[in-house]
Each structure stands twice: as C-alpha cells, then as structure tokens.
Amino acid sequence: MIKEGKKLIWQDYQKEIAGDHFFYVRSCIRQTFFPGSEWAFIKILKEFLHKDLYENPAHTTCTGIGYHTDVVPFDTTMTVAARQFALMTEAGYENLIPSCITSFGLYTEILETWREFPEVEARVREFLWKATRREFKKPKNLAHASDVIFKFRNQIAAQAKYRLVNKLTGEPLRVVEHIGCHYAKMFPSKGVGGAEYPYVLTGMVESWGGQVIDYPERRHCCGFGFRQYLVQANRGFSIACSKKKFDSMEPYKPDMIITNCPGCPMFLDRWQYVIGEMEGKTYGPDGHGIPVFTYEEVAGLLLGLDPWRLGLQVHQVSCESVLDKIGIEYDPDEKYKSLDGKDLGRPEVPSVLKV
Amino acid sequence: MKNFGFYIQPDSQIDFDNNNRNLAALVSQREPSFDWCIGCGTCTATCTAGNFTGFNFRKVALLVHRGENEQALQEVEKCMLCGKCNLACPRGVNTRNVVASIQKIFSRYQNLVY
Numbered sequence: 001m002i003k004e005g006k007k008l009i010w011q012d013y014q015k016e017i018a019g020d021h022f023f024y025v026r027s028c029i030r031q032t033f034f035p036g037s038e039w040a041f042i043k044i045l046k047e048f049l050h051k052d053l054y055e056n057p058a059h060t061t062c063t064g065i066g067y068h069t070d071v072v073p074f075d076t077t078m079t080v081a082a083r084q085f086a087l088m089t090e091a092g093y094e095n096l097i098p099s100c101i102t103s104f105g106l107y108t109e110i111l112e113t114w115r116e117f118p119e120v121e122a123r124v125r126e127f128l129w130k131a132t133r134r135e136f137k138k139p140k141n142l143a144h145a146s147d148v149i150f151k152f153r154n155q156i157a158a159q160a161k162y163r164l165v166n167k168l169t170g171e172p173l174r175v176v177e178h179i180g181c182h183y184a185k186m187f188p189s190k191g192v193g194g195a196e197y198p199y200v201l202t203g204m205v206e207s208w209g210g211q212v213i214d215y216p217e218r219r220h221c222c223g224f225g226f227r228q229y230l231v232q233a234n235r236g237f238s239i240a241c242s243k244k245k246f247d248s249m250e251p252y253k254p255d256m257i258i259t260n261c262p263g264c265p266m267f268l269d270r271w272q273y274v275i276g277e278m279e280g281k282t283y284g285p286d287g288h289g290i291p292v293f294t295y296e297e298v299a300g301l302l303l304g305l306d307p308w309r310l311g312l313q314v315h316q317v318s319c320e321s322v323l324d325k326i327g328i329e330y331d332p333d334e335k336y337k338s339l340d341g342k343d344l345g346r347p348e349v350p351s352v353l354k355v
Numbered sequence: 356m357k358n359f360g361f362y363i364q365p366d367s368q369i370d371f372d373n374n375n376r377n378l379a380a381l382v383s384q385r386e387p388s389f390d391w392c393i394g395c396g397t398c399t400a401t402c403t404a405g406n407f408t409g410f411n412f413r414k415v416a417l418l419v420h421r422g423e424n425e426q427a428l429q430e431v432e433k434c435m436l437c438g439k440c441n442l443a444c445p446r447g448v449n450t451r452n453v454v455a456s457i458q459k460i461f462s463r464y465q466n467l468v469y
Contacts, residue, residue: 232360240364277357351357 013184013194017151018095018141023088024055027100028065030262030294036311038099040300041145048159048303049152056087064102068226075127078120081110082128086136094140097148101261104144105182108190111138142190144183146260146295150192150200153207161304164210166255167327172211173255176290177201178245178268180261181221195219201258204295208302217248223271224263239278242271246283246290253285256322257292268292273316276352287354289317301328308334313344318355374422378460382419385456391446392416398440398450408433412440412450419457431457 022045026038045051063080066072084107088096098104114121128134149156157163164173179198184191193199196219202212223241228234245268249257259265269292276282276289284290292315293301300310301323307330312319323330336344349355383389398412399405405412410433418427431454440450 235359235361236364239361240366243363244366244368274359275363278359278363280356 013189013192013197013199015143015147015190015192016141017143017147017192018097019151020051020095021093022051022053022095022097022148023091023093023139024053024145025059025062025084025096025098025100025103026055027098027103027262028061029266030099033262033266034294034297034311034314036300036309037294037296040296040305040310041099041149043305044156044296044299044303045148049155054091054093056091059084059087062098062100062103062106064100064106065226065230067106068102069230070227075124077106078110078113078124079127079131081107082124082136083132083134085138086128086132086134088139089136090134094137096139096142097145099145099262101144101180101182102263104142105186107139107142108187111142112187114138144200144260146183146200146204147192149295149299150203153204156299156303157207157209160208160302162302162326162328164205164208164298164302164326166325168325172209173322173325174213174253175205175210176213176215176218176249176252176254176257177205178222178257178259178261178264179219180259180264183260201260201295204298205258208298213249213252213254215249215252217245220245220248222259222261222264222267224261224267229267238267239271239274242267243275246272246275249290250283254290255325257290258295258298259292260295265292265294269316273350273353276350280352282353284317284321287352288321289353291315291317291319291322293319293322301326306330306334308337309339316350317353369421369423371422375424376420376422377464378422378424378427378457379419381460381464382453382456385460386449386452388446388448389416389453389456392448393446395445397443397445398448401439401443403437403439404433404435410434412454415454415457424461427457428461 030038042053045053060080063072063077067077098107164175166173179201184195184198188195191198191200205212221241223238225238228238257268259268272283272289282289297310301307307323307328313335336346338344394413394416396413402410402412404410410430415427415430418430434454436451436455438451444450
C-alpha cells in the first residue's frame with residue numbers, strides 16, 4: 001500500500017489516551033513470564049514522566065483466560081470487571097490502564113456490551129451490589145498500557161540514554177513489531193491505527209530510532225490462542241502459528257521483536273527453543289534466535305535501566321546481541337544474581353538453540 | 356529430537372501464487388461437465404475403489420481446483436475407472452472421463468506436477 005494511504009487510514013483510527021492520573025491493573029501471567037516489565041512501566045511513568053499512577057493490591061484477575069477458554073461465564077466476568085471499576089471509583093480515578101492486552105480487550109468488550117444492552121449493565125450492578133455491596137462508575141478513559149507509552153514515546157526518546165541504532169554501523173535496528181490480537185482485532189476503533197495498521201508499537205520504534213520491518217505474516221497471531229495452548233495435544237496449532245511467523249520474518253533478518261501482549265513475547269520467545277528441539281531449526285544469525293522484548297523492556301533499556309533488573313535473564317533467547325548492538329553497558333557476571341547478590345543458579349542449556 | 360507430547364502442525368495454507376492451476380483449465384477443456392460439480396460427494400459415497408484405497412473423487416476435484424497437482428495425481432492412480440460414480444452423480448458430471456483426462460494430461464504434461 002502507498003504510505004500516504006496508510007496515513008489516511010491511521011487518521012480514522014486515532015484514540016483518546018488519558019495524560020495523567022491512571023488506575024493500573026496488572027496482568028496475571030506477565031508477573032511470571034516477564035516480571036520486570038510491569039515494574040519498568042510503573043518506574044517509567046512515575047520517575048521519568050512524573051505521572052500519577054495508582055494500583056490497588058485488592059484487584060484480581062480479569063478472568064480473561066477463563067472466559068476465553070469457556071470455563072468462566074460472561075456474567076461472572078462482567079461482575080469481576082465491575083469490581084475492578086468499583087476499586088477504581090473508590091480510589092477516585094477515572095482512567096483505567098490494564099497491563100494485559102486480553103484484559104484491555106475484555107474490558108472493551110464489556111463496556112461495549114453495556115453500551116448496546118443497558119439492561120445487562122443494570123443486572124451486573126445488581127450482582128456486584130449483592131456480592132460485595134459496591135457501586136462503580138464506568139471508566140472515563142480506557143487505554144492499554146502500551147497506548148500510554150505510545151503517547152509519551154517522544155518524551156521517553158528525549159530522556160533516553162540510547163537509541164535503537166547499531167552503534168557500530170550507525171544503521172537503525174531492524175525491528176519486528178507484534179501486536180496482541182485482543183488489542184485491535186476485536187474492536188479496531190479502540191486501537192491506535194486499527195486492526196490492519198496498528199501504529200502503537202511502530203510509533204514507539206520510529207521515535208526511538210529503529211526501523212520497522214514489514215513482512216507477509218506481520219498480523220498473524222503468535223499462537224497463544226488460549227485453548228490452542230492450554231490443552232497439551234493442541235499445542236501443535238499454537239507452535240505452528242509462531243513458526244509461520246518466524247519463517248515469514250526470517251528473510252528480512254530482524255535484529256529483535258517487540259511486543260505489547262503478555263502471551264506474545266512468551267510464545268515467540270519460548271517456541272524458538274521448542275522449534276529448535278523438535279526440528280533442529282533456529283532463527284536469527286548463528287543459531288542464537290531472534291531476541292523478543294516487551295515494549296516496557298525496550299523503553300527501560302533505552303532509558304538506561306539495568307538489563308538484569310528488567311528481567312532479561314528470564315528470556316529463553318539471549319538478549320545480549322541486541323544490548324551489544326545498541327551499546328548498552330551490562331555486567332555478564334550479574335546476570336544470574338538476585339537483587340541481594342545471591343546466585344540464582346543457571347538454567348539448563350538448550351541442545352540446539354545457542355545461548 | 357525431543358518429544359513434548361505434541362507436534363508442529365504442517366502449514367495447510369493454499370498459496371495460489373505458487374500452485375499451478377492450469378490442470379483445472381485443461382480438464383475442463385477436455386471434459387466440460389467437470390465445471391458442473393458441486394462437491395456433494397455422492398461419487399465418493401458410491402466408490403468401490405474408495406472402500407479399499409481411500410480414493411475420493413471429491414477430494415481429487417478439490418485438489419485439481421486448488422492446483423495441488425502432485426497430490427491429485429497420486430489420488431487418481433487409485434481409480435479403477437469402473438464408472439459407478441458416473442451413474443450416481445446428480446449433476447451428470449462425467450466423472451470417469453474427468454479421472455481419465457487427469458491421467459492423460461499428466462502423461463503429456465509432466466511439469467504440471469511441480
């Protein structure tokens with residue numbers, strides 16, 4: 001497509017993103033997959049951008065995984081979401097920012113359902129009142145955490161110590177951006193750039209000096225797909241999706257992948273190991289794989305946060321190649337040490353994928 | 356190689372840019388009734404060869420239309436050309452001649468396979 005045409009389409013899919021006073025709800029699975037990402041997000045917003053962000057420790061899962069695997073009914077899911085809204089209302093906030101793409105999609109789905117069917121909203125308000133004696137106001141602004149980083153991408157770039165540029169060649173790093181399906185595929189108008197041309201990560205990469213790669217399977221799912229993965233026998237469908245993406249992006253020689261969803265970095269990262277073990281195939285140069293990052297990890301790295309504090313040692317594909325290209329200083333001896341300096345031990349070395 | 360309890364599903368995407376769909380056009384040229392097929396499967400239900408070999412005329416028609424010619428050739432080799440499917444077809448497709456045409460075209464244009 002002609003670039004001017006893309007810009008016209010993007011104009012139709014601009015969303016309002018609140019600028020301050022955020023009520024933050026965490027993701028259940030990111031805490032274990034990429035524990036440094038949410039820490040980095042809060043640190044960036046509070047310490048680098050000086051924004052007001054509040055999170056209530058009493059908030060719970062959005063039930064997204066249970067909902068999408070058909071084990072949690074929609075009425076229950078809506079009531080749980082209503083409880084999160086009630087916590088937000090009680091704390092005096094109106095701008096909800098979920099960390100998780102599935103939570104974002106689910107809250108959007110719930111709010112749209114209530115807009116279409118006000119009687120459902122009334123029923124859920126009654127459920128919540130009977131169960132917890134709570135009332136709530138609907139969020140004035142609902143944006144995903146990546147939307148907020150997108151909104152402040154230029155301020156982050158202005159404060160950054162590094163850029164997404166190869167320090168030896170001066171060339172921009174070649175970046176694959178991967179958007180979570182629940183970000184805009186369900187409600188295109190709720191994502192920056194819509195479902196076909198989401199701009200949220202592209203905008204970050206461009207502002208931070210990198211070059212986004214366009215490749216045939218760019219909009220393909222990572223393969224998480226809940227039911228595809230949760231049932232062991234179905235995991236072949238899940239890994240096939242990731243493999244399709246890797247096969248498609250490989251000729252374009254990406255330096256790294258950036259994602260904005262809890263599941264995508266997990267599967268694009270871990271499946272590289274599994275594909276290696278099952279088929280002997282690796283992607284990226286010299287069998288080291290293509291490093292996968294969350295957008296908070298990339299923002300944190302560029303702002304000068306310590307790679308190991310960001311949790312890059314829990315990635316399956318080693319991230320050192322990207323750190324070296326950008327010129328980020330790090331201590332390899334600190335990689336497997338805890339915050340108080342204790343040795344965390346070494347993970348088992350894969351037989352095919354090089355680390 | 357490790358066994359994780361599942362295997363990577365092969366890609367089932369049909370790439371029309373790479374597939375050679377000339378075979379479908381040649382078959383239709385030789386046997387115009389091939390275009391009347393609605394894929395109902397009556398031919399397959401009545402097929403004697405299909406009872407023993409897994410031959411499936413409906414599958415052959417689909418493969419030919421998709422341009423998956425190598426698989427189509429493997430399939431038609433199983434046909435005994437008995438013609439029972441011809442009698443059963445509610446659309447009057449000359450199925451026997453379709454199979455015979457595919458075999459003849461392949462023997463003439465071997466490069467259609469690839």
